[in-house]
Structure formats: C-alpha cells, structure tokens
Amino acid sequence: MSAEESPKIKYERLQRRLQEEILSKYPNPERKGCPGDAVLKALASRPFDESVEGDPNWEHVTHCSECYREFLGFRSAITQRDRTRREAFRWGFAGAVVLVALVIFLFVRGTGQNESKRPQNAELAYIPRTINIESMTRSATAGGEKKPFFLDRDREALTIQLPVGSKAGTYEFQLRDQADRVIVTKSATAAINDGVTAFLIRVDLSGLQPGQYKMEVRQVPWDWDYYPVVVR
Ligand SMILES: [Zn+2]
Numbered sequence: 001m002s003a004e005e006s007p008k009i010k011y012e013r014l015q016r017r018l019q020e021e022i023l024s025k026y027p028n029p030e031r032k033g034c035p036g037d038a039v040l041k042a043l044a045s046r047p048f049d050e051s052v053e054g055d056p057n058w059e060h061v062t063h064c065s066e067c068y069r070e071f072l073g074f075r076s077a078i079t080q081r082d083r084t085r086r087e088a089f090r091w092g093f094a095g096a097v098v099l100v101a102l103v104i105f106l107f108v109r110g111t112g113q114n115e116s117k118r119p120q121n122a123e124l125a126y127i128p129r130t131i132n133i134e135s136m137t138r139s140a141t142a143g144g145e146k147k148p149f150f151l152d153r154d155r156e157a158l159t160i161q162l163p164v165g166s167k168a169g170t171y172e173f174q175l176r177d178q179a180d181r182v183i184v185t186k187s188a189t190a191a192i193n194d195g196v197t198a199f200l201i202r203v204d205l206s207g208l209q210p211g212q213y214k215m216e217v218r219q220v221p222w223d224w225d226y227y228p229v230v231v232r
Contacts, residue, residue, distance in 0.1 A: 019072065026065045033060060034067050044074035126157035126202050133217065134163045136227055148228035149215065155204045160217060162190060166197035167219060173201050174216040175229065183208065190219075205231060 005013070028034070035057045043058060052058040061067045131149050160173065168190050175184035190199035213229040 022068045023065050026063050028064045028066050040071045041074050126155045128157045130159045132161045148230045151231050157202050162197040168192050170220045176214040
C-alpha cells in the first residue's frame with residue numbers, strides 16, 4: 001500500500017521540520033539582539049497571509065531558537081483563543097437559530113390551535129347532531145312505539161350513540177325511503193369514550209323529500225336494527 005500524503009500533511013511535515021530546525025540550529029542563550037515579548041506577540045498575532053518578508057524582527061526570530069520558541073508559544077495561545085471565540089460564536093449562533101426555530105414553532109402551533117378551534121368550511125356546512133339510539137331502545141322496550149328521530153334536510157354530521165354495551169368496531173348506517181330504497185349508505189368505526197360507543201358520519205340530506213324514512217344500523221357482520229326517521 002502506497003501511503004500518498006495529502007498536500008496538507010506534507011505541508012505540516014515540512015513546517016514541523018523547519019520549526020525543529022530553527023528551534024535547534026540557532027541557540028542564543030544570551031538572548032543577543034532579541035526584540036522582546038511585545039514584538040514577538042505582534043508577530044504572532046499577525047494574519048498568516050500578511051507578508052513578513054524583509055521584517056528585521058522576523059529575520060531575527062527565524063534565526064534565534066529562543067525567540068522562535070517564544071513566538072510559537074504566543075502563536076499557539078492566540079490560535080487557541082481564536083478557536084474558542086469561533087466556537088463561542090458558533091454556539092451562540094446555533095443557540096439563536098434554535099431560539100428562532102422555537103419561536104416559529106410555538107407561533108405556528110399557536111395559530112394552528114386557533115385554526116382547529118375555528119370550524120373549517122367543511123365543518124360549517126355540516127350541522128352536528130347526536131342520535132342517541134340507547135334512549136330510543138329504552139322507550140321501545142318500555143312498551144312504547146319507537147319514536148322517530150328528526151333530521152333536517154341539510155348536511156348533517158351525525159354522532160350515532162349506540163346502545164350501552166355495544167362493541168367498538170366497524171358499523172354501517174343506511175337510510176331507506178318508504179319504498180325501501182337505500183338513499184344513504186355509510187360505514188364508520190365506532191369507538192368507546194366514557195362508556196359510550198359512538199361513531200360519526202356525515203350525510204347530505206339536502207336533496208331529500210320531507211317525510212318518513214327508516215334508519216338502519218348494524219355492526220358488521222351482524223344484523224340490522226331499524227329506527228324510524230322523519231326528515232323535515
Ligand atoms: Zn532572539
């Protein structure tokens with residue numbers, strides 16, 4: 001396997017070798033002609049792309065192992081500080097982004113809630129009505145005739161409340177006219193809430209003639225139960 005080094009690794013290797021050379025080849029224990037910390041710091045904090053060519057101080061630093069060591073120390077401290085600042089900025093920015101996203105989320109959710117409270121156009125067109133089969137069954141078993149349900153010639157959102165003990169599941173709803181023709185067929189899933197089994201259907205009765213009809217309800221696949229209905 002040939003380990004081709006990337007340009008970056010090659011650059012870093014050469015740089016390291018150059019640095020080691022300067023650090024070892026120019027000992028200056030007496031610190032002859034050294035420019036001092038302030039100059040070293042200034043050199044270290046200068047942008048990498050700024051030319052140092054012909055700068056006598058730089059010339060000294062690159063030919064004085066002691067100064068170069070100090071220069072590297074200052075530069076690494078500055079690089080570290082810059083990185084920390086960049087990180088802080090980035091985290092600050094990320095935090096701001098999260099905050100903005102949260103505000104937008106809450107705002108959208110807030111308006112969404114308002115919207116769901118407000119009836120939609122489709123909801124507005126359907127008049128909610130509850131048909132309580134339980135109460136009718138009770139009156140019928142008490143010896144009376146089944147009293148008819150009254151429906152309007154309208155779009156109706158019907159909540160069909162089933163007799164107590166009815167199981168959740170798939171139910172069918174039919175409306176038949178006096179000639180026993182099926183006018184409306186609907187299928188829905190009943191659920192039990194607070195002990196009441198019910199399902200919801202939407203029916204458009206606006207095209208019906210006023211009169212007597214028959215409502216049939218069954219849990220699939222069981223038999224139909226029928227109830228009289230008067231459409232007004
Ligand atoms: Zn020096």
